[in-house]
Amino acid sequence: MTLYDIILTGSREYPSRPALYYRDQALTYGELAEWVNRTASAMQKSGIRPGDRVAVLLPNCPQFTAVYFACAAIGAVCVPANPLLKPAELKHIWADSRVRALFTVPQLLPGSIEAKAEVPSLTTVVVVGEAEGAVGFDEYIASGAAEAIHETSVSPSDAAVCIYTSGTTGRPKGALLSHANLIANCEQIRDALDIGEKDNFLCVLPLFHSFAGTVCQNASLFHGASTTLLDAFHPARVLEAVEQRRSTIFAGVPAMYGALIQFPADREYDFTSVRYCVSGGAPMPPALLAAFEAKFNTIILEGDGPTECGPCTAVNRPDMPRKIGSIGPAVDRCEMRIVDEQDNELAVGEVGEIVVRGPNVMIGYHNLPEETAEAMKNGWYHTGDLGHVDEDGYFYIVDRKKDMLLVGGLNVYPREIEDVLYQHAAVLDAAVIGASDDLKGDEVVAVVTLKPGAEATDRELIRFCRESLANYKVPRRVIFRENLPRGGTGKVLKRL
Numbered sequence: 001m002t003l004y005d006i007i008l009t010g011s012r013e014y015p016s017r018p019a020l021y022y023r024d025q026a027l028t029y030g031e032l033a034e035w036v037n038r039t040a041s042a043m044q045k046s047g048i049r050p051g052d053r054v055a056v057l058l059p060n061c062p063q064f065t066a067v068y069f070a071c072a073a074i075g076a077v078c079v080p081a082n083p084l085l086k087p088a089e090l091k092h093i094w095a096d097s098r099v100r101a102l103f104t105v106p107q108l109l110p111g112s113i114e115a116k117a118e119v120p121s122l123t124t125v126v127v128v129g130e131a132e133g134a135v136g137f138d139e140y141i142a143s144g145a146a147e148a149i150h151e152t153s154v155s156p157s158d159a160a161v162c163i164y165t166s167g168t169t170g171r172p173k174g175a176l177l178s179h180a181n182l183i184a185n186c187e188q189i190r191d192a193l194d195i196g197e198k199d200n201f202l203c204v205l206p207l208f209h210s211f212a213g214t215v216c217q218n219a220s221l222f223h224g225a226s227t228t229l230l231d232a233f234h235p236a237r238v239l240e241a242v243e244q245r246r247s248t249i250f251a252g253v254p255a256m257y258g259a260l261i262q263f264p265a266d267r268e269y270d271f272t273s274v275r276y277c278v279s280g281g282a283p284m285p286p287a288l289l290a291a292f293e294a295k296f297n298t299i300i301l302e303g304d305g306p307t308e309c310g311p312c313t314a315v316n317r318p319d320m321p322r323k324i325g326s327i328g329p330a331v332d333r334c335e336m337r338i339v340d341e342q343d344n345e346l347a348v349g350e351v352g353e354i355v356v357r358g359p360n361v362m363i364g365y366h367n368l369p370e371e372t373a374e375a376m377k378n379g380w381y382h383t384g385d386l387g388h389v390d391e392d393g394y395f396y397i398v399d400r401k402k403d404m405l406l407v408g409g410l411n412v413y414p415r416e417i418e419d420v421l422y423q424h425a426a427v428l429d430a431a432v433i434g435a436s437d438d439l440k441g442d443e444v445v446a447v448v449t450l451k452p453g454a455e456a457t458d459r460e461l462i463r464f465c466r467e468s469l470a471n472y473k474v475p476r477r478v479i480f481r482e483n484l485p486r487g488g489t490g491k492v493l494k495r496l
Contacts, residue, residue, distance in 0.1 A: 001156060001179070001180075001183045002072055002154050002155075002156055002158075002160070002179040002183075003068075003069060003072035003160050003179050003182060003183070003218070004036075004069060004072040004073040004149070004154070006069070006186075006218065006221050006222050007029075007032065007033050007036050007069050007073070007221070008033070008148060010029030010030075010032070010033065010221060010224065011029055011030050011032075011033030011034075011148075013224075014029055014197075014224055015028060015029050015030030015033070016028050016029075016030060017029050017197070017224065017226070018226045019031075019032045019221060019226055019227070020032060020062050020065060020226065020227055020228075020229060021200075021226065021227070021228040021229065021245055022060075022061060022062050022228075022229045025062070027062050029221075029224075032062070032065065032066070033148075034146045035062065035063075035066040035141070036065075036066050036069045036070050036073060037070075037073070037144065037145065037146050037147060037148055037149060038141040038142075038144035038145065038146055039066045039067055039070035039140075039141050039144060040069075040070035040071075040073040040074050040144065040149045041141075041143075041144030041145040041147075041149065042140050042141045042142075042143050042144035043070055043071075043074055043076065043101070043144075044074055044149075045143055045144070046101070046124055046140075047100075047124075048074065048076050048100055048101055048124075049074075049075075049076070050074065050075030050076065050153050050154065050158075051075065051076070051077065051158075051159075052076045052077070052100045052101075053076070053077050053079050053097045053098055053099040053100060053121075053162065054067065054071050054076050054077065054078055054079060054099060054100065054101045054102075054103070055079045055080075055081065055093075055094055055097075055099040055101065055102040055103070055104075055122070056068065056078055056079065056080045056081070056102075056103050056104075056208065057080075057081050057083055057090070057102060057103070057104040057105075057108055057112060058083065058103060058104060058105060058128060058207075058208075059083055059105065059206070059231040059232065060203060060204070060206060060207050060212075060229040060230060060231045061128065061229060061231060062229070063103065063128045063137055064080075064207050064208075065207070065217060066141075067103050068080075068161075068207075068213070068217070071160070071161075072154070072160055072179065073149040073154075074149060074154070075153055075154040075158060077097075077159050077160065077161065077162050077176075078160065078161045078162070079093065079094070079097050079099055079161070079162045079163075079164075079174075080161070080163060080207065080208035080209075080213070081093050081094075081164065081208055082206065082208055082209075082487070083104075083105075083108055083206075083208070086111070087111045087112075087114040087115040088115075089172075090111070090112065090115040091115040091118050091119060092171070092172070093164050093172065093174070094115060094116075094119045094121075094122055095118065095119045095121075096174060096366065096367065097162050097174055097366060098119075098121040099119065099121060099122050100121055100122065100123060100124065101122070101123070101124035101125070101126065102116070102122055102124065102125045102126070103126045103127075103128065103137070104125065104126075104127060104128070105127060105128050105129055106127055106129045106130065106131040106134075109125075109127060109131050109134060112125065113125075126140045154179070155179075156178065156179045156180040156183070157178050157179075157180055158178060158179060159176045159177070159178055159363060160177060160178055160179045160181075160182055161176075161177050161182070161213070162174040162175070162176050162177075162366055163175050163177065163208075163209075163210050163213075163307050165306075165307055165308075173365045173366070173368055173371060174365060174366035174367075174368075175307050175308045175362050175365060175366075176362055176363040176364055176365070176366055177210075177308075177310060177362050177363065178362075178363050180359060181310055181359065181360050181361065181362060181363070182214060182218055182310060182360075183222070184310070184333065184358070184359035184360045185214050185218075185219070185309075185310035185311075185312055185331075185360040186214070186218050186219045186222040186223075187222075187332075188310075188312060188331035188332050188333065188334060188360060189214070189215060189219040189312050189315075189331070190219060190222070190223050191331070191332050192303075192312075192315050192317055192328075192331050192332070193249070193276075193278070193301070193315065193317070193318065194317075194318055194319065195219060195220070195223045195225055195249075196223065196224075196225065197223065197224040197225055198225070198248070199220070199223075199225040199226070199248045199249055199275075200225065200226045200227070200228060200245050200246060200247045200248050200249070201215075201216045201220045201225065201226070201227045201228065201247065201248075201249050201250075201251065202228050202230070202238065202241055202242055202245070202247035202249070202250045202251070203216035203217065203227050203228060203229050203230065203251065204230040204232075204233045204237075204238055204241075204252070204256070205251055205252065205253070205256075205281075207229075209281075209307075210307040210310065210311040211251065211253075211280055211281050211311055212251065214310055214311060214312065215251055215278065215312065216251055228241050228245045228247055233256060233259070235259050235260050235262075235263035235265075236263065236265070238250075238256075238260065239260070239263075239265065239269035239271070240269070242269070242270075242271055242273065242274060243269050243270045243271075243273075246273040247273060247274060248273055248274060248275045249274070249275060249276065249277070249278065250274055250277045250278070251277070251278040251279075251280075252277065252278075252279060253279065253280065253281040253282050253490035253491070254279060254281075254282050254283065254284045254285065254288055254490065255282070255429075255486065255490035256490060257277070257279065257284075257288055257289075257292045257300070258288055258428065258429070260292065260295075260296070261288070261291050261292055261295055262428070262451070262452075271296045271297070271298065272297075274296070274298050275298075275318070276298060276299050276300070276301050276318050277292075277298060277299070277300045277301070278300070278301050278302075278303060278315070279300050279301070279302045279303070280302070280303050280304050280305070280311075280312075280315075280327075281490060281491055282490055282491045282492070283397065283415050283418070283419075284300065284302050285418065285419050285422035285423075286324050286325055286419065287419075287422050287423045288422060289302070289324060290324075299318075299322065301315055301316040301317070301318060301322065301328070302315070302316055302324075302325075302326065302327055302328065303315025303316065303327055303328055304327035304385075304395075304397060305356075306381075306383050306384075306385075308361065308362045308375070308381055308383075309334075309356055309358075309360050309361050309362070309381060309383075310360035310361075310362075312331055312360070313330060313331060313334050313336060313356050313358075313360070313383075314327045314328045314329060314330050314331060314334075314336060314395050315327065315328045315331065316328035317329075321392075323390075323392075323394050325396060326390075326394040326395060326396050327394075327395050327396070327397060328394055328395065329392070329393045329394055329395070330356075330393070330395070331360075333358050333359055333360075334356060334357075334358035334359075334360060335356065335357045335358055336354060336355070336356050336389070336395060337354070337355050337380070338350065338351070338352040338353070338354060338355075338387060338388055338389055338395075339352050339353055339355050339380075340352050340353075343355070343377060343378055343380070346388075348388075348389060348390060348391050349388055349389075349390065350388055351386055351387065351388050351398055352386065352387075352388070353382055353383065353384070353385065353386060353387075353401055354383045354385045354386070354387045354395065354397070355380035355381060355382050355383065356380060356381045356383060357379060357380045357381065361376075361381045362381070364376070384400060384401045384402060385397050385399075385400060385401065386398045386399050386400070386401050386404060386413065397415070398413045398415060398416070399413035399414055399415045399416075403415075403433075403494060405434040405442035405444060406442050407442050407443070407444060407472050407473070410472055412442070412444060412472065412473050414431070414432035414433065414434075415432075416469070416473065417432045417444065417446065417465065417469065417473055417474075417475065418430045418431065418432050420464070420465050420468045420469060421446060421448065421461065421464075421465065423468075424456065424461060424464050425451075425454070426450050426451055426454035426455060426456040427448055427449075427450065427451070427456070427461070428449045428450055428451040428452075428454075429448070429449035429483070429484050430446060430447070430448050430449070431446075431447045431484055431492045431494060432444060432445065432446050432447075432475065433445050433447065433494050435477070443476050443477070444473065444474065444475045444476055444477075445475060445476065445477045445478075445479065446461065446465075446475035446477070446478045446479070447478075447479045447481055447484060448461065448478055448479070448480055448481070449480070449481055449482065449483055449484060450480065458477070458478035458480075461475070461478050462474060462475055462476075462478060
């Protein structure tokens with residue numbers, strides 16, 4: 001199969017079933033197929049060929065999905081990016097991937113044009129909406145044919161998307177995922193999460209990121225379910241959408257769950273349709289998970305996986321024992337191990353790097369053979385996550401390998417300290433980083449945001465940590481901030 005086969009199957013087998021909900025619009029599988037076909041046909045007429053890169057700079061909307069699958073139909077490679085990126089950041093992504101066309105919205109056009117000036121390959125700009133001097137999306141696809149695309153040269157092993165990693169520790173790299181990688185992950189997610197045609201995903205996570213792109217969009221459409229798209233996160237809009245569309249699965253990152261808990265709702269919202277929630281993209285503090293489940297009377301299934309793996313590699317199952325703090329067992333046909341620096345497999349409970357092998361693992365990084373070889377040592381993708389596995393095969397992430405601190409010769413994992421800080425009644429958000437000390441190595445520093453109206457001093461928080469942590473793990477300094485810098489999926493950008 002290729003990704004386009006998902007669209008062909010839906011249009012053939014259940015054309016009148018809702019595929020996407022967006023604002024007041026309901027798009028059936030048949031209508032979505034027509035959008036995809038017209039977009040793909042228009043792309044071909046504008047000169048886009050198999051292997052060409054197509055940039056997508058859009059919020060969550062049906063046009064995003066149409067362009068994504070239109071690329072798959074003609075063998076082009078979709079290059080989604082965060083709409084919040086600055087022109088210099090966009091220039092790096094578009095120049096590195098040599099994009100030929102761009103789909104965006106009027107609000108982002110000025111910055112896009114600024115970046116485009118330094119990307120010679122980018123010749124076509126299409127705007128979803130109206131903007132002077134730019135081709136509108138409706139006008140662009142009007143020349144396209146509604147019939148299915150018959151592009152025989154597209155192979156499951158071909159690259160389908162090029163997703164640039166978040167760059168939490170350095171310059172973003174383009175992870176190339178094939179049609180086969182993404183289809184495999186759809187199958188793995190179905191088997192793990194028991195997705196059916198009656199499910200409705202509430203998708204407020206950004207589609208440019210692999211979490212939403214695969215879990216909320218691809219896996220949903222692959223299994224004949226529906227997805228409700230929200231183009232921005234606000235607790236009231238999320239709760240209203242769940243209530244209106246009777247959503248059965250909500251996928252979010254910990255920051256979203258925290259915001260939903262803190263939201264001072266002026267009425268009761270009906271959340272009873274939600275079978276379960278899924279959390280990923282960042283560590284879920286156990287205290288936050290417990291508070292959310294108590295308030296909304298549902299469960300959160302924590303999972304994880306890097307963009308390079310589709311992204312889902314492990315998740316707690318709705319039909320299996322759930323272990324709080326664990327990302328669950330590996331999904332089917334995905335092997336996971338804990339290894340040391342020499343790639344020797346470690347025993348149960350020992351901390352090492354998590355490595356992955358399976359049909360969902362990427363082709364490699366775009367134009368970076370050395371980085372690809374390093375990441376794929378001995379045929380296993382090295383995630384950079386430090387963790388351990390228990391006797392039941394459940395994996396636990398201790399921290400990012402590059403985030404680990406060395407204090408007086410001892411390993412310190414920031415996530416452990418952050419989990420303690422989250423237990424303090426005044427703490428809303430926390431990130432632990434290292435400051436260099438010439439004598440002691442790393443010095444533990446906590447950067448904290450307090451809840452609205454709450455008060456706490458640095459001494460109080462240090463004392464609080466000392467009650468639960470060994471002295472060498474206790475923050476030496478606490479810095480208070482109004483907010484923490486986060487990427488598009490809510491992950492704290494510690495390099496900032």
